[in-house]
Amino acid sequence: MIRFSHVHKSFAHTGAALADVSFQVNKGEFVFITGPSGAGKSTILRLCFFEERPTQGEVKVYGVSSATFRPPDVPRLRRRLGIIFQDFRLLEDRSVEANVAFALEVTGTPPSQIAPRVARLLLQVGLSAKATALPLELSGGEQQRVAIARALANDPVALVADEPTGNLDERATRGIFQLFRDINANGTAVLMATHDLDLVRRSGCRTIEINRGQVVFDSASDGGFRPSQPLKAMEGDA
Amino acid sequence: MRLAVREALLAVRRAPMLSALSITTIAFSLFAFSLFGLVALNIRNALRTVEDRVEIRAFVADGTGAEATGAALGDISAFPEAASVRLVTQSQALDRARRELGEFSDVFEEGILPASIEVRLKVGFRDPATVRAVAKRIEVYDFIDDIRFGEEWVEKLHRLRTIATLAGVALGLTFAIVAIIIIGSTIRMAVMARAREIAIMRLVGATNGFIRAPFLIEGVLKGTLGGLLALVLAWVALAIINRFVVQATFFDAWMGTVGVLAGASIGLAGSALSVGRHLRRV
Ligand SMILES: Nc1ncnc2c1ncn2[C@@H]1O[C@H](COP(=O)(O)OP(=O)(O)OP(=O)(O)O)[C@@H](O)[C@H]1O
Ligand SMILES: [Mg+2]
Numbered sequence: 038m039i040r041f042s043h044v045h046k047s048f049a050h051t052g053a054a055l056a057d058v059s060f061q062v063n064k065g066e067f068v069f070i071t072g073p074s075g076a077g078k079s080t081i082l083r084l085c086f087f088e089e090r091p092t093q094g095e096v097k098v099y100g101v102s103s104a105t106f107r108p109p110d111v112p113r114l115r116r117r118l119g120i121i122f123q124d125f126r127l128l129e130d131r132s133v134e135a136n137v138a139f140a141l142e143v144t145g146t147p148p149s150q151i152a153p154r155v156a157r158l159l160l161q162v163g164l165s166a167k168a169t170a171l172p173l174e175l176s177g178g179e180q181q182r183v184a185i186a187r188a189l190a191n192d193p194v195a196l197v198a199d200e201p202t203g204n205l206d207e208r209a210t211r212g213i214f215q216l217f218r219d220i221n222a223n224g225t226a227v228l229m230a231t232h233d234l235d236l237v238r239r240s241g242c243r244t245i246e247i248n249r250g251q252v253v254f255d256s257a258s259d260g261g262f263r264p265s266q267p268l269k270a271m272e273g274d275a
Numbered sequence: 276m277r278l279a280v281r282e283a284l285l286a287v288r289r290a291p292m293l294s295a296l297s298i299t300t301i302a303f304s305l306f307a308f309s310l311f312g313l314v315a316l317n318i319r320n321a322l323r324t325v326e327d328r329v330e331i332r333a334f335v336a337d338g339t340g341a342e343a344t345g346a347a348l349g350d351i352s353a354f355p356e357a358a359s360v361r362l363v364t365q366s367q368a369l370d371r372a373r374r375e376l377g378e379f380s381d382v383f384e385e386g387i388l389p390a391s392i393e394v395r396l397k398v399g400f401r402d403p404a405t406v407r408a409v410a411k412r413i414e415v416y417d418f419i420d421d422i423r424f425g426e427e428w429v430e431k432l433h434r435l436r437t438i439a440t441l442a443g444v445a446l447g448l449t450f451a452i453v454a455i456i457i458i459g460s461t462i463r464m465a466v467m468a469r470a471r472e473i474a475i476m477r478l479v480g481a482t483n484g485f486i487r488a489p490f491l492i493e494g495v496l497k498g499t500l501g502g503l504l505a506l507v508l509a510w511v512a513l514a515i516i517n518r519f520v521v522q523a524t525f526f527d528a529w530m531g532t533v534g535v536l537a538g539a540s541i542g543l544a545g546s547a548l549s550v551g552r553h554l555r556r557v
Contacts, residue, residue, distance in 0.1 A: 086478075108483075109482065112477075112480045112481060112482045112483075113480070114480075115477070115478065115479065115480035116479070116480035120478050120479075126471075126474070126475055126478065127475075128471070128472055128475060130289060139475070139476075139479070140479040140480075142278055143476055143479050143480065143481040143485060144479070144480055144481070187479065190479070191479075191480065
């Protein structure tokens with residue numbers, strides 16, 4: 038599903054951000070990416086949705102390879118991913134339901150299907166009651182739920198979340214995390230960068246730790262959590 | 276497409292101040308351009324009427340037979356440069372002189388003024404070189420005594436016209452470039468104001484074409500409205516000038532349409548450029 042093969046990334050002014058990063062996320066997996074600030078977590082996620090290209094090596098996501106992709110592949114890929122950020126990135130001048138509908142309109146969903154889809158998505162994230170509110174009238178946790186509903190709009194195969202609970206308090210964090218678990222239980226892979234080591238430890242999910250642009254620990258290969266299927270059988274998924 | 280139109284209208288409605296600002300900016304820069312255009316148009320018209328008087332007069336020697344002059348008249352009419360050719364007989368020349376001189380009409384005696392062939396030239400053949408060349412070709416008839424075409428005057432008129440044209444092109448280009456820059460930057464502002472929205476559209480997988488469409492529609496809309504407003508402003512300005520200063524002509528329907536279309540295309544081009552640049556950058 039997501040595969041990094043010897044990925045290097047350097048930026049013009051800041052130099053190397055990632056060095057020889059290799060890992061694979063399989064269908065339906067839940068994977069945390071942890072590491073100190075500046076380690077390269079966000080860079081890894083941006084590579085996943087092709088906001089950045091690797092300087093060396095290959096990133097392959099849902100069949101789209103950084104080595105061979107063409108520009109129209111990028112929007113097509115992003116429709117298969119749900120992307121979530123710490124700062125929610127909602128359109129603040131549109132209602133909650135309009136924000137979710139936006140993702141469906143953009144991808145050419147027939148208008149008659151949009152309203153029922155939006156209602157179902159809001160139900161799924163527990164925000165049916167606030168459909169007509171504006172984002173700034175909601176709490177941080179609620180805003181993040183709107184962003185998650187939007188990310189789910191096009192039935193993504195994977196969610197890519199960069200510190201989705203970074204701005205939330207303990208309770209809201211737990212709620213959002215539970216939502217991610219539920220989504221994952223329905224078969225959507227989740228790749229989440231986070232600082233919240235407590236959350237990571239308690240969850241028991243696979244964890245990849247990054248430090249100074251390198252993978253220093255991957256619980257899938259260092260004992261602890263193991264993929265439920267042998268890796269060989271899943272090569273074709275990437 | 277329908278969605279793009281809706282998004283474009285929504286954008287205008289959400290930022291009414293910015294939209295009004297860009298429409299008026301477009302209108303005023305096109306207005307400045309059209310005022311200039313009106314001046315150029317009227318100068319050209321004025322020069323044209325003066326130029327209509329460019330004329331070659333070939334004086335015919337006394338005692339030339341009607342047959343000879345008639346043949347010459349036919350030849351000259353066939354010149355590609357000739358708009359009209361006519362013969363002014365001795366008595367017609369006298370009549371005209373008497374009419375023009377009024378009370379001094381009796382200073383002329385019958386037969387003192389020569390007959391002449393008067394040739395007017397078509398538009399585009401009134402420059403000194405052409406006039407001179409045509410005069411030369413008429414001079415070859417041996418019954419032509421003398422030929423006149425106000426050489427100095429034609430020369431001056433031509434210089435004036437060249438200066439007017441050059442100044443017109445230079446000023447027109449300057450105005451057009453200023454208008455495009457101003458319009459481009461107001462649309463840049465509209466794009467910047469929606470940078471966040473564009474970023475989100477890209478995240479949820481909107482294609483570049485999809486992102487671009489509402490901006491292009493918005494650009495065309497603003498350009499057209501700006502063009503119409505500019506035309507109205509120019510018309511009002513002209514009405515004031517007509518009333519208090521001089522009679523001047525307005526653009527004809529064709530030029531007006533071209534002007535509004537120009538506004539629409541500048542709006543389209545400005546939008547395409549600024550959105551394109553924005554999409555490439557992020
Ligand atoms: N667009 C960019 N241009 C230049 N350098 C960048 C860019 N993005 C990231 N970097 C550099 O790459 C390195 C990794 O940054 P990244 O944002 O991936 O870290 P992070 O692990 O997400 O940190 P944090 O936990 O603080 O979010 C940093 O040194 C940063 O300066
Ligand atoms: Mg980060």
